[in-house]
Amino acid sequence: MKLPGLRLYALVYLLFLYAPIFLLPIFAFNDGTIIAFPLKGFTTSWFGQMFGNDTLARAVRNSMIIAVSSAVLATTLGIFAARAGSRFSFPGKGGIMGLIMLPLVLPEIIVAVSLLVVLLGMGMTLSVFTVILGHVLICTPYAIAILNTAFSSLDRSLEEAAVDLGETKWSTFRLITLPLVMPGIISSLLISFTISLDEFIIAFFLAGNEPTLPTYIFSQLRFPKQIPMIMALGTCLVLLSIVLLTIAEYFRRRGIARSGGKDTGGFL
Amino acid sequence: MTVQSADRPSMIEFQDVHKYYGDYHALRGITASIRAGEFFSLLGPSGCGKTTLLRTIAGFEGISSGAVMIDGKHMEHVPANQRPTNMVFQSYAIFPHLSVEQNVGFGLRRDPRSEADKAKAVAEALEMVGLKGYGARAAHALSGGQRQRVALARALILKPKVLLLDEPLSALDKKMREQMQVELIKLQRQVGITFVLVTHDQEEALVMSDRIAVMFEGEIAQLADPETLYRRPNSRRVADFIGVMNFLPATILGEANGQIQVEAAGLGRVEIETNQAPGAISEGEASVGFRPETLTILYEGQTASDRETAGTIDEVVYYGDMTYYDVRLDGVDKPVRISMRNVFGRPVLDIGTRTRVAWSAGALVLFR
Structure with a gap:
């Protein structure tokens, strides 16, 4: 290496990024309630405590329902919008697309507060359902951004060729369009799922009395006794993230290989 | 030239077809007839409407007024997936997630035949385009020429x-393109299906077609067989677009006995048959046009069989089998291009050589 300074910089950067995450499993298996060195001994009791916790189980269930519903709804809406945006031109297209993408840059707390005001004004009860509404709102722009790429890189004459060979519009979509944009759809589902799963502000405002994973973790930080269990939970979440990312990357690469494209970018 | 096709019934009829995109008038009253079993080309520069016209046959493009008929049937309410046409796309549109076999057999999905019969049809189609044994390959692993063959097989399998x-x-390199031109002609004769080709390459159109429609700005400028188009273009524009044509300014002196008297720059007084003058002009300023190969440079000892004119060689372009000479005829500023086949033992002439050029009035075309 010609520049040892740059090497050191890279090392420090990576350490800052990942060292805290490596501490999670260490303390998750540490037999002591105080998060500090030296370590006391090996235990799996925190995991046991985690699995025995009813409120946590409820929070996990809620978060799963919210994340899966939001991912499916946002991706479905994204498919419609991306297909329309990449195939047709209509008056006000730029403005409409801009408005749909706006939540990407809008401060989330503003979105959360205004949603709260509107939903309460409409007389709705805060629940898992209202959180889903909020999450669909913030996930849809990501879904559209991902799916837009998938749809606009699709050669239009592929669909025309299928119609030319006797297929209807719908069977063309099923046989040609859908398989070719499938990597984008899976990507969009996974990204939306991840965004929804760790979203805090909207869930905090719109969930009412229902706990979600992030709001539950936040509420437990006040109790030092609970912290090792949170570490165990964090360890599980990190593992889950790695698995999801691997799946997403697998599908992305397979999609590229199947359509014969060149690999540019991606996560890994 | 292929078999005479003039007496064949019509396969496609355009009746005063107009197409507007908003204010843009893309097709301006196309009336033409494409005969059954002929190799027909739509030739023109980009933006002339040739692809739009092709897409109105396929059903991908609706028309604003007029009618498109295929095999005697009105196509207005027939959607693209029910028309008796199949298309080979410019990008080939090979389905990248399917194998070669699946691509070729795609159109047979709704075919009631047994799977074994369909597989046989796919194998036959692949053999016809020279891709025997390629069936199991992934479509995206094919070369440009192979993709083109798959696209052909996929379109032809539906008969x-x-x-x-x-x-x-257009996406193939020159060698491959010339090879495919010959293969396409052979294939067309073999299957006997009407082929309609869109191209901007005049050479390609001349080589492949039974008849060609030359299009400019949404209109057919001339529809004729390649030889007529080359020898008797009906306007300067068509003449310019097809091959190389030299133009010399001329003054019309009068008309008598089916012949037009012309005073042409560099050539002198000439009689031109009225059928060599498209557009029926009988007086005023005009120009005479002639192809580079209709003039011959005379070497020492050679004499002209008809007329000859003196000139000076201005430029020499050597092509191996041919040499192009730009010759400044006496009394004309702008040089004319003359192509000469190179003969073994005969030297290529140098720039600045004084020379005599042989020509005949029968090769001239008179333009407005």
Whole structure:
């Protein structure tokens, strides 16, 4: 290496990024309630405590329902919008697309507060359902951004060729369009799922009395006794993230290989 | 030239077809007839409407007024997936997630035949385009020429009445293109299907077609067989677009006995048959046009069989089998291009050589 300074910089950067995450499993298996060195001994009791916790189980269930519903709804809406945006031109297209993408840059707390005001004004009860509404709102722009790429890189004459060979519009979509944009759809589902799963502000405002994973973790930080269990939970979440990312990357690469494209970018 | 096709019934009829995109008038009253079993080309510069016209046959493009008929049937309410046409796309549009076999057999999905019969049909189609044994390959692993063959097999397997080809050779390199031109002609004779080719390459159109429609700005400028188009273009524009044509300014002196008297710059007084003058002009300023190969440079000892004119060689372009000479005829500023076949033992002439050029009035065309 010609520049040892740059090497050191890279090392420090990576350490800052990942060292805290490596501490999670260490303390998750540490037999002591105080998060500090030296370590006391090996235990799996925190995991046991985690699995025995009813409120946590409820929070996990809620978060799963919210994340899966939001991912499916946002991706479905994204498919419609991306297909329309990449195939047709209509008056006000730029403005409409801009408005749909706006939540990407809008401060989330503003979105959360205004949603709260509107939903309460409409007389709705805060629940898992209202959180889903909020999450669909913030996930849809990501879904559209991902799916837009998938749809606009699709050669239009592929669909025309299928119609030319006797297929209807719908069977063309099923046989040609859908398989070719499938990597984008899976990507969009996974990204939306991840965004929804760790979203805090909207869930905090719109969930009412229902706990979600992030709001539950936040509420437990006040109790030092609970912290090792949170570490165990964090360890599980990190593992889950790695698995999801691997799946997403697998599908992305397979999609590229199947359509014969060149690999540019991606996560890994 | 292929078999005479003038007496064949009509396969495609355009009746005063107009197409507007908003204010843009893309097709301006196309009336033409494409005969059954002929190799027909739509030739023109980009933006002339040739691809739009092709797409109105396929059903991908609606028309604003007029009528398109295929095999005697009005196509207005027939959607693209029910028309007796199949298309080879410019990008080939090979389905990248399917194998070669699945691509070729795609159109047979709704075919009631047994799977074994369909597989046989796919194998036959692949053999016809020279891709025997490629069936199991992934479509994206094919070369440009192979993709083109897959696209052909995929379109022909449905035995359409008309095969539409949208600039199918433009993505191939020169050698491959020339090879595919010959293969396409052979294939067309073998299957006997009406082929409609869109191209901007005049050479390609001349080589492949039974008849060509030259299009400019949404209109057909001339529809004729390649030889007529080359020898008797009906306007300066068509003449300019097809091959190389020299133009010399001329003054019309009068008309008598079916012959037009012309005073042409560099050539002198000439009599031109009225059938060599498209556009029926009988007086005023005009220009005479002639192809580079209709003039011959005379070497020492050679004499002209008809007329000859003196000139000076201005530029020499050597092509191996041919040499192009730009010759400044005496009394004309702008040089004319003359192509000469190179003969073994005969030297290529140098720039600045004084020379005599032989020509005949029969090769001239008079333009407005």
